[in-house]
Ligand SMILES: O=C(O)C1=C[C@@H](OP(=O)(O)O)[C@@H](O)[C@H](O)C1
């Protein structure tokens with residue numbers, strides 16, 4: 001499987017008449033792969049992760065924990081971590097490079113805030129523009145000492161004894177919640193965190209599997225963390241990433257004559273927003289081989305369909321946050337007006353995803369209005385391409401959504417910055433190719 005080379009402008013062939021057909025096992029879940037390394041590192045004993053996501057973001061996490069003194073080896077997609085326990089991490093000799101990964105950065109801040117050494121975190125140009133106060137401020141309330149420059153990386157974390165808190169989150173963010181839970185494990189008493197809305201809960205589910213004592217109330221937003229757990233290594237299969245499967249769910253729905261089966265996809269209900277939205281739009285999608293040991297999984301079969309427009313508001317956003325560019329694409333082909341609001345968080349991802357979608361969609365002749373917190377899209381069966389030179393804006397998800405969009409126009413296009421796709425899905429073009437018989 002070839003990574004796309006840095007600086008690559010990729011040719012995208014349009015006018016796909018034959019449809020997408022076949023079966024595909026998408027790569028491992030990014031959120032779960034990051035957490036598997038982190039939680040394995042702070043447990044006692046060996047952790048083995050199968051179907052680990054070997055994309056740049058998760059490799060940033062792997063390398064950072066090696067620098068923190070954790071023995072980690074990788075053989076293809078299998079990773080073995082010799083855990084050092086919650087108090088066994090060592091001061092790194094050099095700054096830890098977070099690369100492009102917001103998840104690595106925010107979670108590691110919560111973990112390192114309670115260690116007995118100092119660490120410096122750096123990141124790439126995109127990550128260095130993303131907001132870190134959202135995690136620094138609540139951690140400071142717990143006694144953390146995190147110095148950032150104007151709310152951004154680089155950051156210097158000086159480990160301290162942390163204090164328990166009762167904190168209400170100000171943003172709906174699983175990254176902030178997870179940082180606080182990791183800090184809570186090292187606090188001097190029980191901490192309570194209350195979310196604005198439920199967000200992905202992999203941290204809670206996985207930490208429990210590693211032996212930590214974390215309670216979630218039936219309201220799904222109140223979490224109690226008991227400190228100083230006895231954590232042990234585990235062996236786990238990382239489910240296929242719903243956020244990667246989403247590109248093929250969208251492509252198969254929109255490209256005529258398609259039928260695609262996506263194998264072993266993670267179906268945690270804090271992540272299945274796109275599945276629910278696609279069904280509401282009239283998408284043809286069915287589940288088989290459902291499994292609910294630990295993180296639930298299923299095979300998804302998706303066929304071409306005539307879609308209806310949709311309205312989506314703030315309540316639905318967390319479960320579809322990374323798939324919203326794809327919802328915009330589905331809406332662009334559904335006859336009529338669709339409206340997505342309450343999605344202001346898209347402005348602080350790898351790029352401003354609202355602005356990037358508006359810019360790139362207009363090149364394809366899609367009628368889209370930019371809102372501060374979303375978009376209004378006037379969907380049409382046919383678009384009139386105005387500019388064939390697309391750009392990923394250095395953002396993996398924008399790159400992949402435009403590659404899917406290119407399947408729907410009747411002329412070749414180019415995609416600048418296609419290498420950004422390596423951040424979460426290096427095999428994306430290979431996998432797409434296996435579904436296309438031209
Ligand atoms: O916790 C995680 O693994 C993630 C949480 C989300 O970010 P926010 O917490 O900033 O919404 C998501 O966009 C990101 O891709 C992964």
Ligand SMILES: C=C(OP(=O)(O)O)C(=O)O
Pocket residue numbers: 057100101102103104322349350397424
């Ligand atoms: C937002 C994303 O990731 P992160 O915040 O970890 O950079 C993403 O993968 O879409």
